[in-house]
Amino acid sequence: MEGTxxxxxxxxxxxxxxxxxxxxxxxxxxxxxxxxxxxxETEGAIVAVVAELxxxxxxxxxxxxxxxxxxxxxxxxxxxxxxxxxxxxxxxxRDLMRRLRLPLWVGNDADAxxxxxxxxxxxxxxxxxxxxxxxxxxxxxxxxxxxxQRGAHGVAGEWGHMRVVPDGRLCACGNRGCxxxxxxxxxxxxxxxxxxxxSPAAAAALLERxxxxxxxxxxxxxxxxxxxxxxxxxxxxxxxxxxxxQGIADLSAVLDPDVVVIGGGVSALGEAVLGPARxxxxxxxxxxxxxxxxxxVAAVLGPQAGLVGAADLVRAESG
Amino acid sequence: MEGTxxxxxxxxxxxxxxxxxxxxxxxxxxxxxxxxxxxxETEGAIVAVVAELxxxxxxxxxxxxxxxxxxxxxxxxxxxxxxxxxxxxxxxxRDLMRRLRLPLWVGNDADAxxxxxxxxxxxxxxxxxxxxxxxxxxxxxxxxxxxxQRGAHGVAGEWGHMRVVPDGRLCACGNRGCxxxxxxxxxxxxxxxxxxxxSPAAAAALLERxxxxxxxxxxxxxxxxxxxxxxxxxxxxxxxxxxxxQGIADLSAVLDPDVVVIGGGVSALGEAVLGPARxxxxxxxxxxxxxxxxxxVAAVLGPQAGLVGAADLVRAESG
Numbered sequence: 216m217e218g219t220x221x222x223x224x225x226x227x228x229x230x231x232x233x234x235x236x237x238x239x240x241x242x243x244x245x246x247x248x249x250x251x252x253x254x255x256e257t258e259g260a261i262v263a264v265v266a267e268l269x270x271x272x273x274x275x276x277x278x279x280x281x282x283x284x285x286x287x288x289x290x291x292x293x294x295x296x297x298x299x300x301x302x303x304x305x306x307x308x309r310d311l312m313r314r315l316r317l318p319l320w321v322g323n324d325a326d327a328x329x330x331x332x333x334x335x336x337x338x339x340x341x342x343x344x345x346x347x348x349x350x351x352x353x354x355x356x357x358x359x360x361x362x363x364q365r366g367a368h369g370v371a372g373e374w375g376h377m378r379v380v381p382d383g384r385l386c387a388c389g390n391r392g393c394x395x396x397x398x399x400x401x402x403x404x405x406x407x408x409x410x411x412x413x414s415p416a417a418a419a420a421l422l423e424r425x426x427x428x429x430x431x432x433x434x435x436x437x438x439x440x441x442x443x444x445x446x447x448x449x450x451x452x453x454x455x456x457x458x459x460x461q462g463i464a465d466l467s468a469v470l471d472p473d474v475v476v477i478g479g480g481v482s483a484l485g486e487a488v489l490g491p492a493r494x495x496x497x498x499x500x501x502x503x504x505x506x507x508x509x510x511x512v513a514a515v516l517g518p519q520a521g522l523v524g525a526a527d528l529v530r531a532e533s534g
Numbered sequence: 535m536e537g538t539x540x541x542x543x544x545x546x547x548x549x550x551x552x553x554x555x556x557x558x559x560x561x562x563x564x565x566x567x568x569x570x571x572x573x574x575e576t577e578g579a580i581v582a583v584v585a586e587l588x589x590x591x592x593x594x595x596x597x598x599x600x601x602x603x604x605x606x607x608x609x610x611x612x613x614x615x616x617x618x619x620x621x622x623x624x625x626x627x628r629d630l631m632r633r634l635r636l637p638l639w640v641g642n643d644a645d646a647x648x649x650x651x652x653x654x655x656x657x658x659x660x661x662x663x664x665x666x667x668x669x670x671x672x673x674x675x676x677x678x679x680x681x682x683q684r685g686a687h688g689v690a691g692e693w694g695h696m697r698v699v700p701d702g703r704l705c706a707c708g709n710r711g712c713x714x715x716x717x718x719x720x721x722x723x724x725x726x727x728x729x730x731x732x733s734p735a736a737a738a739a740l741l742e743r744x745x746x747x748x749x750x751x752x753x754x755x756x757x758x759x760x761x762x763x764x765x766x767x768x769x770x771x772x773x774x775x776x777x778x779x780q781g782i783a784d785l786s787a788v789l790d791p792d793v794v795v796i797g798g799g800v801s802a803l804g805e806a807v808l809g810p811a812r813x814x815x816x817x818x819x820x821x822x823x824x825x826x827x828x829x830x831v832a833a834v835l836g837p838q839a840g841l842v843g844a845a846d847l848v849r850a851e852s853g
Contacts, residue, residue, distance in 0.1 A: 295821065295824045296825055355788075367828070368790055372790075374787055374788045378698070379700070381699060388821065390818065469691070471690040473686035499697070501712070502692070505605070505615035506615055506687055507687045
């Protein structure tokens with residue numbers, strides 16, 4: 216279906232929206248902060264963003280697509296679980312339907328990003344594309360044979376919670392040893408803090424950046440230090456890359472994709488994380504040397520992938 | 535397509551075939567041993583089995599389906615890799631085509647078993663069914679939306695080689711810590727031998743079964759001891775079940791299946807292995823309590839699943 220659609224991406228503290236054309240171009244954007252991040256506040260922000268974008272548009276959008284960092288059921292009606300947001304069994308879709316009165320797609324933000332990269336970005340033409348978004352945690356999406364795949368209950372692609380280390384680091388999901396505790400911005404910060412505690416001398420340059428307060432070492436701080444050439448920070452980034460590559464090897468054993476797209480905030484580090492990931496994948500891919508592995512590529516749509524994908528998904532469903 | 539098809543299952547030391555009807559009934563069987571397990575010997579055995587079954591049939595079969603424990607490329611033309619057979623880049627399909635002159639499906643044995651369980655067995659009606667065969671290693675197959683899924687290069691479902699323990703047990707694939715080193719007949723034997731070496735007194739009853747020779751402790755011996763009530767053997771079987779359940783939890787994070795079918799030799803232990811697997815899955819499923827998990831069910835087609843599935847797959851392709 217031609218015409219524009221609104222795409223909305225719900226983050227932890229903001230709602231970002233865009234008016235998106237049928238070829239994935241973002242014509243205009245709008246955003247609201249949601250410091251409280253409550254479901255009610257978020258809903259209000261979505262409605263405001265959609266109203267702002269619609270008012271400025273030439274014609275009524277064909278629909279609204281909303282991506283959020285939650286686990287949705289297959290209908291998209293209910294957020295089942297959200298390790299990183301305060302949502303449990305929230306009926307976001309039904310509430311928005313009532314207020315927006317436009318065709319609506321509601322679903323997982325990494326699913327939306329996967330779809331955007333498949334339609335307009337780094338995974339165009341892929342037979343089986345996997346999206347891995349590296350942020351606070353790891354998000355995922357699967358596009359197989361030209362269709363977004365969401366599993367039997369709607370929650371496929373949650374590979375951030377594969378267990379990669381028995382009795383490993385505690386995860387927000389309640390388990391231990393989840394992949395996202397080793398390959399994410401959180402992992403970067405966690406390892407930096409561990410080293411700052413165990414070997415403050417080794418982490419001196421990093422600690423200087425946070426006035427000596429190890430607790431203030433975030434993923435962003437470590438990423439900035441790495442980009443500035445700090446040796447320890449670069450090592451920590453490479454370690455995240457190695458864990459990323461190992462996880463991609465595991466996903467290749469399970470799914471055998473031809474393309475794996477790496478997105479999310481941490482992927483802004485580029486080759487500093489992708490290089491070690493590819494290197495590890497080459498050594499860890501089961502059957503390596505006898506079978507092709509996936510291409511590991513950087514996302515090209517950046518932070519707008521989620522809203523572009525959500526807009527295209529509501530267009531696809533209403534078309 | 536109506537009429538019978540021949541299904542063939544290639545094992546390590548034998549080739550088993552069956553004449554299979556369109557509803558999955560096995561009308562007659564034939565087998566040949568292949569003690570040398572060379573590709574040439576195996577090919578000869580397949581041709582002999584097909585000839586025997588065809589000679590006894592009322593009419594010419596519609597085709598021949600062959601399943602083997604190898605990793606096939608997407609066309610089925612080439613065996614890329616076989617951790618447990620002496621096959622590397624073998625063109626089984628082309629060689630058989632020349633000799634059989636019948637429509638031919640050649641592919642992975644666990645894929646064939648997955649298809650059989652979906653069509654006629656424990657996964658009928660599933661939206662997304664995964665097959666996990668526990669034998670010497672772990673085989674796997676994926677049926678999604680009524681179609682066998684083989685990944686971008688033909689080797690999806692090789693989850694026996696997901697790494698579940700960093701720096702873990704060495705695997706025949708060349709990696710360390712693969713799932714099949716913890717949940718398989720090999721794993722059962724390996725742990726039994728480790729205990730026999732470290733605590734011979736604890737393993738006394740098990741060692742009696744092999745005249746004190748720890749090296750003779752196979753998966754079968756441990757399984758028999760467990761069935762006879764040996765406490766240590768039962769514990770080892772339960773441990774395999776726990777690793778099985780953990781791996782199913784990981785696969786659920788990735789794929790979100792509604793049914794997981796457990797087949798292969800070790801699954802003959804039934805609830806002794808499935809009970810602990812379900813228990814572990816319940817405690818390890820990411821998002822448990824907020825989302826449905828898969829049903830974990832025993833395969834119902836037994837050792838004939840592979841040949842029944844292979845026969846049905848050639849029928850489907852020629853139909």
